[in-house]
Amino acid sequence: MSTTEPDPVQAGVRVTLAITQPRECPLAVASTDAGARVESVARTSCGSQNSTSTEFTVQTDSTADGIDADPVFRTEEGVRYRCQCEAESCITDLVESYGCPVSDVHAVDGTLYLVFYAPDADRVRDIVAAARERFDDVAVRNLSQSGELVGNGFVTVDTARLTARQREVLSTAFEMGYFDYPKGANAEEVAAELEISPSTLAEHLAAAQQKVLGPVARESV
Template identity: 80%
Template structure:
C-alpha cells in the first residue's frame, strides 16, 4: 500500500484576549446594557479603510434591550443587530493587521473576548503590546501552545486566575529583567519600584508563578 508523507503541523499559539469595557465598542456596550451575552459576530469592511460593518446577536429572551444598532433579524436565540464600527477602535482589525485572522468574538458583562491563532509567542507579544497602546485594560485570558502532532498536546495557561496586583507585579518584574539570566534587577530593586518590601514581592511572585506555571508542570509530568 502506498503511503503519502504529510508535512508536520507547525507549532502555534491559540490566544484569548479580554478587554474590559473598551470605549466605542458596540459589542461590549450591548453586553453591558442588555445584561446578555453577545455572540455570533460577523464583520466586513466593504472595501472601506475607516469603517467596518458588524453584525452580532444579543442572546436574550427579551428583544427590546436598548442596544445601539439596527435590528435585522429575530430568532429564538435573540436579536441580530447591525452597526458600523470605527476601524481605529476595533480590536479585531488590529489583530488581523498582524496577519492573524480572528476566529471568535463575543462579549459578556461589558468585557470583549477575542480568540485568534498566532504562529508564535513573539507575534502574540507584538499584538498584546499594540493592543495595550490603544486600549486601557487588555489581558491574555487564555493561551494554549501546540507542541505535539498527535494526542492532546496542548498546555493551557489561564492568566485570568491572576489578581490585578499579581499581573502588575509579574509585568514589572519581567520588564525590569528580574527573570533574566543574569538578572537585570534583583528583588529589592523591583520591590522598591512597587513601594513594597522584598518579602511581599516574593509572596506575590510565588502565588502568581504557581498559577501560571502549575498547569504547565502538571501537563509535563
C-alpha cells in the same frame, strides 16, 4: 549530515484577550444594556479601510433599548443587530493588523473577549502592548502553547486564576526583562518599579508561578 528543521507549529500560541468596557465597542455596550451574552459576530470591511460593517446576536427575546445598532433579524438564539465600527477604535482590527485573524469574538457583562492564534510569544507581546496603549483594561485570560507536554498537543494556562495584583507583578517583571536570560532587570529593580519590597515581590511571583505553572508541571509528569 542532515539537520532537523525546527517545527514552527511548536511555537504557536492560542490567546484569549479580555478587554473590560472598551471604548465605543457596540458589542460590549450591547452586552451591558441587554444584560445578555453577545456572540456570533461577523465582520466585513466592504472595501473600506476606515470602517467595518459588524453583525452580532444578542441572546434575548426582544430588542433592547440603548443598543447603538440596527436590529435586522430574529433567530432562535436571539436578536441579530448590524452596525458600523470605526477601524481606529476596534480592538479586532488592531489584532488583525498584526497578521493574526480573530477566530472568535463575544461579549459578556461589558467585557469583550477575543480569541486568536499567534506564530510566537513575541507577536503576542506586541499585540498586548499595542492594545494596552489604546484601551484601559486589557488582560490575557487564557494562553495555550502548542507543544508536546499534553496528549492533545497543547499546554493551557488559565490566567483568570491570578489575582489582579499577581497579574500586575508578573506583567511588570516580564516587561522589564526579569525572566530574560541574561536578565534585563533584577528583583530589586522590579520591586522598586512596583513600590514593594523584594521579599514581597518574591512572594507574589512564587504564588503566581505556582498557579500558572502547576497545571503544566502536572501534565508533564
